[in-house]
Every structure is written in C-alpha cells, then in structure tokens.
Amino acid sequence: MNNETTEEYSLQEQVEDHESTIQQKYGTFGGVFVPTLLTILGVILFLRQGWVIGNAGLLGGWLIITLAFIIVTFTALSMSCITTNIRIKAGGAYSIISQSLGLEVGGSVGLPLYLAQTFAITMYIFGFREGWLYIFPGHYALLVDIIVFGLLFTVAYLSAQLAFRIQYLILAVIAGALISVIASVFSGAMEYNIQWWGTFPGAPDDNFQGGSFWVVFAVFFPAATGIMAGANMSGELKNPKKSIPLGTLTAIGISYLVYMASGYWMARVAPVDELVSNYNVMIDYAFWSPMVLFGLLGATFSSALASIVGAPRILQALGDHKIFPRGEVFSKLADNGEPRNAIMMTGGLVLATLMVRDLNTIAPLITMFFLITYMMINLVVFIEQRMDMISFRPTFKIPKFVPFLGTVGCLFTMFIINSTFGLIALGFVIITYLYLTNRELHVPHGDMRSGLFVSLAEWAAKRVSGLPENNERAWKANLLVPVRSARELRGSFSLIRNLVYPKGSVKLVGMSGNNESSAFRDSLMDFAISFSRENVYTQWSIIDSDDFKDAVLNSLQTLQGTFFRPNILFLRLPTYKRYDEELYAIINEARNNNMGIQLYVEDPIAQLGRSSSINVWVREQSPEWDLSMELGNMDLALLTAYKLKVNWKAEMRIITAVEQAQVKEAYRYLKNLLEAARLPDVQAHVQIGTFAEAIQHAPQADLDLLGLPKNPDLDELRSYVEQTQSACVFVADSGNENILA
Incomplete structure (x- = not known):
C-alpha cells in the first residue's frame, strides 16, 4: 500500500512539476503568504484606518472592512479554484485569464495589470518617503525616492530569493509594530466610549465638507487589494496549485482579523475628532511609537518590493507570448532564472514616474486595473462553472454564487470608487483587446473559448427550436456547393464569396471517387481557407463516391437534419450536356427539401x-x-x-x-x-x-x-x-x- 502511494505521488509531481526549473523554488510561506500579507497590511492600516473608524463609527468601519474583504476573498476563492484546474504558468493572473479566455483577453488585462503593478511601486516609494520625512523632515524628498528605488531595484535585479529574505525581516518589524499596539491595551490607553455609527464628517484635506459611507469605502478598499502578490510568482513556485490557494487565503484571513481588531483599538484609544483629523493615531497611541513608525516604513517598502519582483514576471509572460511587438526581448531569463530584461524595463518606468513627483491623479486608475483583473478572474470561474464542461475539474471547489458575487462586487466597486476612471480603464482594456485581436497571436495552449461558443450555440439552438421554424427576417444565404473539381470551384470563387458575404456561410462538399488522389482534398481545404480569409465562414467535407448525383442527393438529405443547415444549393451548368440528367434529379431533390437553388451559367x-x-x-x-x-x-x-x-x-x-x-x-x-x-x-x-x-x-x-x-x-x-x-x-x-x- 505504501509503495502504491509513493508511486502515485511521484507521478503527480512529474505531471505538476514537469516544467520546474531552477527558478521554481519558492514554497507557500515565502512565495505566497508573506508577500501577500505584507502587501495587504500597508499604508491604509497605519495611516487611514483611524480616519475610517472616525467617519463611519466602529460598526460602520467593520462593515466597510468586511465588505471589502468579502469582495477580495471571493476573488481569492475563484483564483484558488481555477489554479487547481490548470497548469498555471508565469504571469499569475495573466496566465489564468489567457489560458481560459485566450491570449487576446489575457493580454488586454495583463498589460494594464503590469502597468498598475509598476505604477504602484512608485506610489509605495512615495508612501515610504512620507514616513521617512516624518522622522527626518530636513531630508531632500527626491533624494529619498531615488535611494529607496535604488535599493529596491538592486534587490530585485540580484535575486527574488534575496527579496523574500528581506521580507522576512520586514514581517518581523510589522509584527513588532502590531505588538506595540497590543501592548498599549495594558497601559490604560483604551479609555474612550465607542461611537458605533459615525456622522461621516469628511477629511481635513477638504476642510471636513462631509462624506458618505461609500466615499469612506472607496478610501479603504485599496487596503484589501494586493492578493495577487503571491500569484504573480506563479512561474517560480514549487507547487502553485497548493501554494496559491493556501498562502493567499491564509494571508487574507489574518489581515482581516488585524484590520477588525485594530479598528476596535482605534475606536477606544482616541476621540472621534482626533480620529478624523490625525492620520498618525496608530503611531501616537502605540506603546512604543517608533516601532509603529518602523512598521509603516516596512509596510511600504515590502509592498514596493513585492511589486518590483512581481511586475517583471508579468512582463516576462507577456513577452513570452509576443503580446506586443519585440516582446520576446523581455521573455529572456538570466542564468539564475531572473527576468532581468523585464526588471530593467520595469525599473526604467518606475524611474520615469518618480520624476513626475505626483501620481495622485492616476492613483484611482491603478486601483481600476487591479479591480478589472479581479473581475476577470471571477468571470473566468463563473463561465467555467456555467459551461459544466468535463475539463473543469478543480480540486478546490467553490459554490457557484462565489464567482458571480465576486464579478458583480468588483464591477460595483469600480464605479463606487470613481466611475470616470472605471470607464477609462474599461476603455483601455477594450482598445487593447481590439489591437491584440488584429495581431492574430499564436496560441501556445488551448483555452475554453471554443467550449464557450459551443455552449452558447447549444443554448441558442434549444431556444430557437421552440420558435416558428421560418424566420424570414433572420434569413441569410447559407450555400451548399457540390464540387466535382477544383478547377470548377476556382471559376466560381468570386461569385460564391459575394453571394454570402458578410453574414452567410459556405458548405463545400467535394465528390471524390475512390481512385482520386489526395490532391483534390488538399485543394478543397485550400479553398475553404481562402474563403475564411475573405471573412466567409466555410466548412468542407469529402464524400468518396463515383456517383456525383447520389453523393449530392445523400448530402441534401443528411444536411436537412442539422441545425445550421444550408438553405441554398449552388450549382454550375456546364456548357456540355453530359451531366444534364444528374442536374435534373438534383434540382428536383433540392425543391423537395425546400432549398433555394442558384444555377450559375x-x-x-x-x-x-x-x-x-x-x-x-x-x-x-x-x-x-x-x-x-x-x-x-x-x-x-x-x-x-x-x-x-x-x-x-x-x-x-x-x-x-x-x-x-x-x-x-x-x-x-x-x-x-x-x-x-x-x-x-x-x-x-x-x-x-x-x-x-x-x-x-x-x-x-x-x-x-x-x-x-x-x-x-x-x-x-x-x-x-x-x-x-x-x-x-x-x-x-x-x-x-x-x-x-
């Protein structure tokens, strides 16, 4: 029994880790859990959590936290489900979406996701700088940004393993900051009565002109993002099918408890007026303030580090599939498995955006790109579940309402946060999709699009079968073209194309005797390809028969039982009389089968x-x-x-x-x-x-x-x-x- 189990496990590892190379070496804790946890426990926790509680009250704040985490948890569940059903490659979310909905859809989401991850690095550097200048107000801001960027870039360029080791240190720092907060409980700091529901006075930045539940929700929601930090390393995980679900969901659960507990602590340690006006409540009321400040610096640095390690992996995957011209340059890996060309490109973009000095105007757009990615992951699982294909056999199963609510929640959040930027982000994705569609990308793997369209066709066919059979307003030309020789078809090609273009179709039926060579079959296939290039939907088949008339008659009778059956028989009338008797019989049979006839002379x-x-x-x-x-x-x-x-x-x-x-x-x-x-x-x-x-x-x-x-x-x-x-x-x-x- 033990021998059998060992053999099964070895076979499973051969299947799942067949493509494992030197760079695929990270486990659940270091590769997924730590970067995800550190990205979620970020600036919002240290600088905006008190403002959220002060505006919404404790119950309102808990509701905001819960709602935000429900949306990202549903997304994480969908991501966990799909990653156990596919062999996820490099690129994280891009790999998931492209393997399911095709390279065009994957690329249209992956490209803005890469840009969002890259711009987020700059945002985190700015956040680190603000904390640093709180300690050293005399330091030059641009110099601080450049030094922090240099450190981040050097670590990412040298090795992702070095980055993960640094994140262990940062994790210890943040843990120390939270312990400092907990320790304040025993010093008698929690002395204020709780305000259960707030009056939403607004923020000091706008002179407290008032706010609303959804405005506060929009400010808090970015705290719950960051769940892709581990998934972005999908190409370098020992076992992504195990690590991504376990590491991501565990990080989300712990983060949720931290936010809920810190919300309660803030509601007790400071009055409402101070919560809404002082962004440094956590620093000021902690048992040892410097530790919390170090936690803030560590949180921003670790988030930037996770992004500068993860973003090049997305770019490398995009380049590997030639999503953009000359993208293969970024798909190359160094000897140690690091995508250094992609890292250099990412570093160049970050350095350029650092010179802008203020990304507040596009910060909502960054959040929109993340939300679109989350929405697409939920949508992928929702479609897969509804199709009920046998190929969808995830080992991590979720209820069907989860991806649906995740999709709706992400879309709702986009327009709650900023409807204008939501439309701009969607427009960017659509334009990118149209561009990639015209590029005719080579698909290196199968996806579910064919199954999706087949399912839609089956659904439509079942609905149509219950409607009146003859819908004259929906009529279009669907030609059945019997072909005796390739030369004959060549003479009719242009006419046939223009008889059906753009919405009609052509069914080519070649009549080949048993003694015919394969050249006729190849010619018929070439003609079908030529029609397709002319944007005419074409199918072709060969009937091995020496009797042209019987073969055509059998085709007419057989095709009448199909759903998408031809409605016009296209024939050529030769100048000689040799086939006249056959044509009479074929024309009469077409009339008996209620088919239109086009006889070309x-x-x-x-x-x-x-x-x-x-x-x-x-x-x-x-x-x-x-x-x-x-x-x-x-x-x-x-x-x-x-x-x-x-x-x-x-x-x-x-x-x-x-x-x-x-x-x-x-x-x-x-x-x-x-x-x-x-x-x-x-x-x-x-x-x-x-x-x-x-x-x-x-x-x-x-x-x-x-x-x-x-x-x-x-x-x-x-x-x-x-x-x-x-x-x-x-x-x-x-x-x-x-x-x-």
Missing part, C-alpha cells in the same frame, strides 16, 4: 465582366398588376441581386417585358415593389415586346438573374448567356425567403 468569354451591373428579370403580372406579400418565384432573386449590388458596389435594375398597353401599369408595379422591398438606388426598367425579344435588347449587364422554371430546358438556359451576352444565374425560391420582410 458562366459566360465563357466575358465571365463576370467588371462586376458592375446586375439585371433581375421579373415576370409580367397582368392583368391586375397588384403587389402582394407573395411575390412568387422572385424573393431569392431580388435578395441575391441586392447582396451582389452591395458587395460589388454595382448598379442594379429590375426588368419586366410587357406589351405597349401595359407599360404604365408595369412601371407602377416595379416602383411599388422597390419601395416595399426597401431597395434604394435600383432602377425600374420596362422592356416592350415578348420576353424572347426583350432579353436580346435589354440594357447590358455583367450578370442577369432569372427565375428557374419547375421543369427547365437546360439547353434553353444555356442559350440565354448568348442572348444576354452575360453570365446568368437561374434562381428558385425555397419559400422561406421574403424580400418584403
């Missing part, structure tokens, strides 16, 4: 000419010439012609042939038809004489569309090409089209 000399003019022939409507919703065999011809007019940017005419006495009624009918069909810029033309006379003297076009009789004389149809001196398409309605709809 090519002009062997002019082909499609300049593709600049189209004639549509309408049968005469005597004696009444009344327009009704039932146009007869005319709807598909008009829809086809109008689609070609738009795609070719061509002129279009509708023509009818009548006797002299009916000319006025014919013009009236055609104009009413054009108006009812909403066909602007289409000419109405009446040709005097019989149809046989009119077709020879009508205005010249590059393509003429005519009705396909029920029992067509194929030789007569061929003759129309010579009479019109243009290519012709003979069209038969299925009964499901309506140009007037």
Whole structure:
C-alpha cells in the first residue's frame, strides 16, 4: 500500500512539476503568504484606518472592512479554484485569464495589470518617503525616492530569493509594530466610549465638507487589494496549485482579523475628532511609537518590493507570448532564472514616474486595473462553472454564487470608487483587446473559448427550436456547393464569396471517387481557407463516391437534419450536356427539401465582366398588376441581386417585358415593389415586346438573374448567356425567403 502511494505521488509531481526549473523554488510561506500579507497590511492600516473608524463609527468601519474583504476573498476563492484546474504558468493572473479566455483577453488585462503593478511601486516609494520625512523632515524628498528605488531595484535585479529574505525581516518589524499596539491595551490607553455609527464628517484635506459611507469605502478598499502578490510568482513556485490557494487565503484571513481588531483599538484609544483629523493615531497611541513608525516604513517598502519582483514576471509572460511587438526581448531569463530584461524595463518606468513627483491623479486608475483583473478572474470561474464542461475539474471547489458575487462586487466597486476612471480603464482594456485581436497571436495552449461558443450555440439552438421554424427576417444565404473539381470551384470563387458575404456561410462538399488522389482534398481545404480569409465562414467535407448525383442527393438529405443547415444549393451548368440528367434529379431533390437553388451559367468569354451591373428579370403580372406579400418565384432573386449590388458596389435594375398597353401599369408595379422591398438606388426598367425579344435588347449587364422554371430546358438556359451576352444565374425560391420582410 505504501509503495502504491509513493508511486502515485511521484507521478503527480512529474505531471505538476514537469516544467520546474531552477527558478521554481519558492514554497507557500515565502512565495505566497508573506508577500501577500505584507502587501495587504500597508499604508491604509497605519495611516487611514483611524480616519475610517472616525467617519463611519466602529460598526460602520467593520462593515466597510468586511465588505471589502468579502469582495477580495471571493476573488481569492475563484483564483484558488481555477489554479487547481490548470497548469498555471508565469504571469499569475495573466496566465489564468489567457489560458481560459485566450491570449487576446489575457493580454488586454495583463498589460494594464503590469502597468498598475509598476505604477504602484512608485506610489509605495512615495508612501515610504512620507514616513521617512516624518522622522527626518530636513531630508531632500527626491533624494529619498531615488535611494529607496535604488535599493529596491538592486534587490530585485540580484535575486527574488534575496527579496523574500528581506521580507522576512520586514514581517518581523510589522509584527513588532502590531505588538506595540497590543501592548498599549495594558497601559490604560483604551479609555474612550465607542461611537458605533459615525456622522461621516469628511477629511481635513477638504476642510471636513462631509462624506458618505461609500466615499469612506472607496478610501479603504485599496487596503484589501494586493492578493495577487503571491500569484504573480506563479512561474517560480514549487507547487502553485497548493501554494496559491493556501498562502493567499491564509494571508487574507489574518489581515482581516488585524484590520477588525485594530479598528476596535482605534475606536477606544482616541476621540472621534482626533480620529478624523490625525492620520498618525496608530503611531501616537502605540506603546512604543517608533516601532509603529518602523512598521509603516516596512509596510511600504515590502509592498514596493513585492511589486518590483512581481511586475517583471508579468512582463516576462507577456513577452513570452509576443503580446506586443519585440516582446520576446523581455521573455529572456538570466542564468539564475531572473527576468532581468523585464526588471530593467520595469525599473526604467518606475524611474520615469518618480520624476513626475505626483501620481495622485492616476492613483484611482491603478486601483481600476487591479479591480478589472479581479473581475476577470471571477468571470473566468463563473463561465467555467456555467459551461459544466468535463475539463473543469478543480480540486478546490467553490459554490457557484462565489464567482458571480465576486464579478458583480468588483464591477460595483469600480464605479463606487470613481466611475470616470472605471470607464477609462474599461476603455483601455477594450482598445487593447481590439489591437491584440488584429495581431492574430499564436496560441501556445488551448483555452475554453471554443467550449464557450459551443455552449452558447447549444443554448441558442434549444431556444430557437421552440420558435416558428421560418424566420424570414433572420434569413441569410447559407450555400451548399457540390464540387466535382477544383478547377470548377476556382471559376466560381468570386461569385460564391459575394453571394454570402458578410453574414452567410459556405458548405463545400467535394465528390471524390475512390481512385482520386489526395490532391483534390488538399485543394478543397485550400479553398475553404481562402474563403475564411475573405471573412466567409466555410466548412468542407469529402464524400468518396463515383456517383456525383447520389453523393449530392445523400448530402441534401443528411444536411436537412442539422441545425445550421444550408438553405441554398449552388450549382454550375456546364456548357456540355453530359451531366444534364444528374442536374435534373438534383434540382428536383433540392425543391423537395425546400432549398433555394442558384444555377450559375458562366459566360465563357466575358465571365463576370467588371462586376458592375446586375439585371433581375421579373415576370409580367397582368392583368391586375397588384403587389402582394407573395411575390412568387422572385424573393431569392431580388435578395441575391441586392447582396451582389452591395458587395460589388454595382448598379442594379429590375426588368419586366410587357406589351405597349401595359407599360404604365408595369412601371407602377416595379416602383411599388422597390419601395416595399426597401431597395434604394435600383432602377425600374420596362422592356416592350415578348420576353424572347426583350432579353436580346435589354440594357447590358455583367450578370442577369432569372427565375428557374419547375421543369427547365437546360439547353434553353444555356442559350440565354448568348442572348444576354452575360453570365446568368437561374434562381428558385425555397419559400422561406421574403424580400418584403
């Protein structure tokens, strides 16, 4: 039994740690718990916690703390869930999102996340400087910033391991600061009555003009962020599936208890007036004030250190996937596994932003980028849970309401904090996504997008099945194109493309005999790829059959049982009669299956000419010439012609042939038809004489569309090409089209 267990564990480690290299060496405590805890226990705890309690009261402050931590806890639960279902790579949140929703979505969130992490380094340096100048007010601010940046950059450049060792020291300092706060309890400092619900007087910065619950919440919420500090090291953890959930959730739990307890302590040690006006309450009322001040410096320094170590890892992952041009430069690792090119780039950005001297104007934007990242992680898990795919088998399971509430909570918080910056951040993400979509990124791994779209399609199909079968307003051209030879398809390629573009589709069915080589299959696949490049959705298949007619008939019958079935059969009429009997049988079967028909007869000399003019022939409507919703065999011809007019940017005419006495009624009918069909810029033309006379003297076009009789004389149809001196398409309605709809 013990041997079996050992073998199973070894196999699991081989699977999970197959890509483990020298840089993947950090455990749960050092790699996740400590950086996460130190990032959450930051400036807000030491400088703004008292102001929150003074404005909101103890119950209001606890409610604010709890609400903020609920949102980030739900996000941490979602992150823990998804990390136990995928093999998370370098990049933390970027890796999670890109593996689930694709590189485009991952990159659109990962790039602003990297910028937010980078700008946050500058913000933490500024926070450290403020604490330093509290001790040494005579020191030059810019010099302090540069020295602190130099220390941070040197540590990050040398080794992340060195950074983690320094964070152990900082953890001890912060623990000492909290012990100094606790020790004040025994000195009789807690002497004031508790104000349970505050009056929200505001802040000294705005002369106490008043505030609200949500304004105070917006000030406090950044304290609860920082939960990605450990996840950012995902590429260098021994076991990220274990370390990220355990380390992150433990850090959040301990941080929550610290904030709740410190809130109670502040409500007892200082009067409300001082809480809202003195940001240094924790320093002033601690048992030993210098220790708390050292804790403040340690908290800001450790947060900056976690960010300057984590941000380059995100940039390295972005570069590895070529999210931006020449990004591979930043994906390179040094001999010790450090992404030093990414560290240098990050350091350059931080140094540049330090020269700005004031990032208060964009500080809310930094928070927005973090919130968008949290929202996307929740959304990933929410989608995965709703899809109920067999591939979603996380070992850390969470209730379905968790990612939903996490998504809603993050979105709500964005607009509570600053709706303007929320919209700007979302706009930045959308623009980045559109840019990455156009870059056609190479996806090195699968994602759930195909499953998502399949699930949506299945959901839609089930809903549509309960609706009336024929929805004329939703009609679009979905062609079934039997292909006997690649040369034949090459001659029809342009016409087929313009018959369906942009929303229609093409189903190519190649008819290959058993003795055919694979060259035909390759040609058909190439044509399908060419249609796709023209933004036409295309599928293709091969039927191994020596009998073209039977193969087409079987295709017609089989495809009628599919949900996304073709609604038009596109055929070519050859100049020779060899296949006429087959065509008769195929046309009749298409009519029996309620499919529209487009029978193309090519002009062997002019082909499609300049593709600049189209004639549509309408049968005469005597004696009444009344327009009704039932146009007869005319709807598909008009829809086809109008689609070609738009795609070719061509002129279009509708023509009818009548006797002299009916000319006025014919013009009236055609104009009413054009108006009812909403066909602007289409000419109405009446040709005097019989149809046989009119077709020879009508205005010249590059393509003429005519009705396909029920029992067509194929030789007569061929003759129309010579009479019109243009290519012709003979069209038969299925009964499901309506140009007037």
